[in-house]
Every structure is written in structure tokens, then in C-alpha cells.
Amino acid sequence: MKPAPFAYESPASVDEALAALAGAGEEGKVLAGGQSLVPMLAFRLARPAVLVDVNGLEDELGGIEIAGGQVTIGAVARQRAVERAGLPLVSEALRLVGHPTIRNRGTVVGSICHADPAAELAAVALVLDATLEVRSRRGLREVPVEDLLLGPFTTSLEPDELALRLRLRPPAGWRWKVLEVSRRAFDFAIAGVVAGVGPDGTTGRVGVFGAAPRCYRVDGPVDELPELAVRRAEPTSDIHAEAGYRRHLVGVLARRALGALAGGGEVRA
Amino acid sequence: MRSITLRVNGRPVTAEVEPRMTLADFIRERAMLTGTHLGCEHGVCGACTVLLDGASVRSCLLFAVQADGREVTTVEGLARDGELHPLQRAFHVHHGLQCGFCTPGFLMALAELWPSRGLVGREEIEEVVSGQLCRCTGYAGILAAAYDAFGVA
Numbered sequence: 001m002k003p004a005p006f007a008y009e010s011p012a013s014v015d016e017a018l019a020a021l022a023g024a025g026e027e028g029k030v031l032a033g034g035q036s037l038v039p040m041l042a043f044r045l046a047r048p049a050v051l052v053d054v055n056g057l058e059d060e061l062g063g064i065e066i067a068g069g070q071v072t073i074g075a076v077a078r079q080r081a082v083e084r085a086g087l088p089l090v091s092e093a094l095r096l097v098g099h100p101t102i103r104n105r106g107t108v109v110g111s112i113c114h115a116d117p118a119a120e121l122a123a124v125a126l127v128l129d130a131t132l133e134v135r136s137r138r139g140l141r142e143v144p145v146e147d148l149l150l151g152p153f154t155t156s157l158e159p160d161e162l163a164l165r166l167r168l169r170p171p172a173g174w175r176w177k178v179l180e181v182s183r184r185a186f187d188f189a190i191a192g193v194v195a196g197v198g199p200d201g202t203t204g205r206v207g208v209f210g211a212a213p214r215c216y217r218v219d220g221p222v223d224e225l226p227e228l229a230v231r232r233a234e235p236t237s238d239i240h241a242e243a244g245y246r247r248h249l250v251g252v253l254a255r256r257a258l259g260a261l262a263g264g265g266e267v268r269a
Numbered sequence: 270m271r272s273i274t275l276r277v278n279g280r281p282v283t284a285e286v287e288p289r290m291t292l293a294d295f296i297r298e299r300a301m302l303t304g305t306h307l308g309c310e311h312g313v314c315g316a317c318t319v320l321l322d323g324a325s326v327r328s329c330l331l332f333a334v335q336a337d338g339r340e341v342t343t344v345e346g347l348a349r350d351g352e353l354h355p356l357q358r359a360f361h362v363h364h365g366l367q368c369g370f371c372t373p374g375f376l377m378a379l380a381e382l383w384p385s386r387g388l389v390g391r392e393e394i395e396e397v398v399s400g401q402l403c404r405c406t407g408y409a410g411i412l413a414a415a416y417d418a419f420g421v422a
């Protein structure tokens with residue numbers, strides 16, 4: 001249960017970090033909050049030769065900005081800080097991500113890059129049309145989270161690429177609700193939804209986590225959304241729950257969340 | 270190997286370490302403070318919780334090299350001048366422990382809230398307690414101790 005040996009780089013700038021990643025080739029890995037990566041190293045599910053620790057890049061990548069209807073979250077902004085940044089939907093989702101101690105270290109961008117199929121934040125990113133600003137020595141690209149998530153713990157990021165910031169684009173006038181079922185408060189969800197209703201009250205979106213190889217989003221008339229969400233589910237069975245139960249939860253949680261939204265109130269993005 | 274210096278409970282500790290040495294192992298094997306326990310070594314149980322510059326962290330999920338130059342507080346740093354910390358006293362009074370394996374983690378996770386006592390309610394305490402595993406007590410004594418120490422009804 002101890003990580004295998006690795007070389008440790010602690011770059012002082014984004015440029016240095018990109019150089020370290022480029023130098024490591026296929027063997028490098030970014031270390032952000034470490035709340036997912038270090039367990040994988042301990043289990044030796046990951047054995048990178050080089051860890052590039054980006055925690056020293058607070059000045060360049062620590063920011064959280066809200067401007068012009070867009071929210072920008074830097075790669076080393078801790079989940080705990082983002083939780084307190086006055087973003088109601090994101091805070092509501094973050095309260096369900098691990099425990100306070102985990103959120104003291106974990107980053108929002110790290111959660112997106114980790115691509116856990118049960119990650120609340122990935123579902124939030126999908127419903128808010130998020131993109132990730134990604135850089136390597138080869139150039140800069142803006143990747144929609146929709147195209148980033150390929151499958152369980154698998155993204156379209158290349159080994160030499162560093163995600164710099166996440167941009168969320170909350171549509172104006174929408175209201176949101178996050179619901180999940182987990183075994184214990186704040187544990188990973190068995191399944192969950194991020195449901196939203198537009199200003200017209202009839203069109204909506206549902207982001208689903210924990211019910212398919214990756215988080216997904218469905219759009220449509222509010223009445224049809226639970227059914228659409230269930231149809232896209234591809235759940236698996238594990239020690240926590242059977243596939244059929246997960247599929248059932250998607251429908252129930254989507255209906256409950258949309259029902260709560262129909263009653264008014266609930267959070268804005 | 271790298272030479273690093275951490276302040277552990279106010280005392281500088283310098284050692285040569287491999288980058289893969291966790292903060293937990295540094296505390297136990299270099300600072301020689303074995304109050305910080307290791308249960309799972311993958312972030313789940315909370316037994317290894319310590320404060321890093323006042324914020325609680327899982328010391329099994331951080332490498333010692335990442336804490337170079339920083340201030341670490343472990344359970345041994347709670348008592349002052351031979352007097353138990355009020356949290357420790359409350360755990361004693363309310364039977365907040367049986368085997369005691371989980372206790373340092375609970376104390377340190379709660380210690381993060383200590384500077385904001387007066388502002389802390391049941392909800393914050395329960396959120397913190399739910400992040401720590403105890404296989405003995407059933408949590409009732411731990412919660413009673415925490416409510417009492419923080420003065421919440």
C-alpha cells in the first residue's frame with residue numbers, strides 16, 4: 001500500500017510544468033490535490049515515473065473568477081475555496097463531494113480530469129456547457145467537457161497536457177437541483193442527477209453521474225427528461241448496488257429533482 | 270532523496286526522504302510521533318488526519334516533500350503543559366473511544382474547527398465526524414464529546 005518510486009518535480013511556473021511533462025513523455029502524471037491520484041499510486045493502479053506537482057502554481061492557477069456570465073476555476077483552486085465562492089449550484093454539488101478534509105486538498109479541475117463516472121462535478125460541468133483550457137508545449141486548446149470524458153477514468157488529455165482552467169457557462173435564468181443516493185453521507189454516489197429547468201419552465205437538462213461509464217447529459221421537455229435519462233443509462237453492478245437499482249435511481253432522482261424545481265425556488269447557477 | 274524540513278508541533282524536523290514517502294510515514298518514522306495512525310493508506314478511514322498550516326489533511330495522501338517548510342500539527346500537539354485539550358477531555362468524559370485507533374483522526378479533524386468555535390453548529394460537527402471511520406463506538410460518544418466541547422446543544 002505504498003506508492004512505487006517516482007521522480008518528483010515541483011515546477012514554479014506553468015512553463016516549467018509543461019517542460020517537465022514534455023520531458024517525461026508517456027511516463028509523466030500531473031499531481032493536483034492528490035485525493036484520487038495518491039490512492040491509485042498506493043494501489044499501484046498508476047505507476048508514473050515522474051510526478052509533476054502543480055500545487056506551487058497558486059499564483060497562475062489558483063484563481064476563481066466570475067465575470068460576464070462565465071465562471072473560471074483555476075487548476076489549483078481547492079474544492080473548499082470554490083465551495084465558498086458564491087456559486088450556488090457548484091457549492092451544492094461540492095457539499096456532496098467527499099468530506100471537508102478531502103475538499104481541503106482536492107481541486108475542481110482534478111475531479112474533471114480524473115473522469116470518475118460517479119463524479120458530481122463532471123455532471124455539473126456537462127450541464128453548464130463547460131470547457132477545459134488545456135495546454136502543452138505543442139499548443140493551447142479549449143476542450144468541451146463533453147469531448148473530454150471518454151470512459152471510466154479515461155479522458156482525451158494527452159500525457160504532456162496540463163489543464164489550466166475550467167470555464168462554466170451557466171445559462172441565464174435557469175434553476176438547478178442536485179440529488180444523489182449514497183451509502184453514507186458524502187461518500188461516492190451510487191447514482192445521482194443534476195437537474196435544471198429553463199426560464200420558460202418547460203425545457204430542461206439533466207446531468208447524470210454514477211449510472212454509465214461516464215457522466216452524461218440529456219436535454220428536452222421537462223416531462224420527458226426522466227425517461228430520456230433512464231434510456232441513456234448503462235449502469236454496472238458492484239458491491240454497492242446492482243445495475244437495475246442504479247437505473248431505477250436515475251428515473252426516481254430525475255423526477256424528484258424536476259418535481260422540486262416545478263415547485264419553484266432551488267438554486268441558481 | 271531530498272532534504273526537507275517541516276515544523277511538527279512547533280519543532281523543526283529535518284530528514285532526507287524519498288519523494289514517495291507520505292507525510293504520515295514522515296511523521297511516524299522521522300519525527301517519531303506515532304500518535305498519527307494509518308488505517309487504510311488510501312484516504313478513506315481518516316485515522317491519519319493531521320493539520321497542515323491549520324487545515325485538516327489526510328497525511329496518507331500527501332507526500333512529505335509537499336509539506337517542506339510548512340507547519341504540521343499532530344495529536345501530540347494538542348495537549349499543552351500536561352493539560353489535555355478540551356476536545357481530548359470531552360472524549361474522555363463522554364467515552365468517545367474504545368480501542369482508540371481512530372481517535373487521533375477524529376480529534377485532528379475536529380481540531381480544524383476549534384478556532385471557529387462559537388460559529389460551529391451540529392451540522393458542521395456531523396459533517397466532519399462523517400468523514401472519519403470508527404469501528405467500535407457507534408459514534409454516539411464521539412458526537413456527545415464534540416457537541417459538549419463546542420458547546421452546541
Ligand SMILES: Cc1cc2nc3c(=O)[nH]c(=O)nc-3n(C[C@H](O)[C@H](O)[C@H](O)COP(=O)(O)OP(=O)(O)OC[C@H]3O[C@@H](n4cnc5c(N)ncnc54)[C@H](O)[C@@H]3O)c2cc1C
Binds near residue numbers: 032033034037119
Ligand atoms: C475519501 C474520499 C472520498 C471521495 N468522495 C468523492 C465523491 O463523493 N465524489 C467525487 O467526485 N470525488 C470524490 N473523491 C475524489 C476527490 O474529489 C478528488 O479530489 C478528485 O477526484 C481529484 O482531484 P484532485 O485535485 O485531488 O486530483 P489528483 O488526485 O491530483 O488527480 C486526479 C487525476 O487527474 C489528473 N489531473 C489533475 N489535475 C490535472 C490538471 N490540471 N491537468 C491534467 N491532469 C490533471 C491527475 O494526473 C490524475 O490522473 C473522494 C476522494 C476521497 C479520498
Ligand code: FES
Binds near residue numbers: 317
Ligand atoms: S490511513 Fe489515511 S485515510 Fe486511512
Ligand code: FES
Binds near residue numbers: 369
Ligand atoms: S474506538 Fe476503535 S475504531 Fe474508534
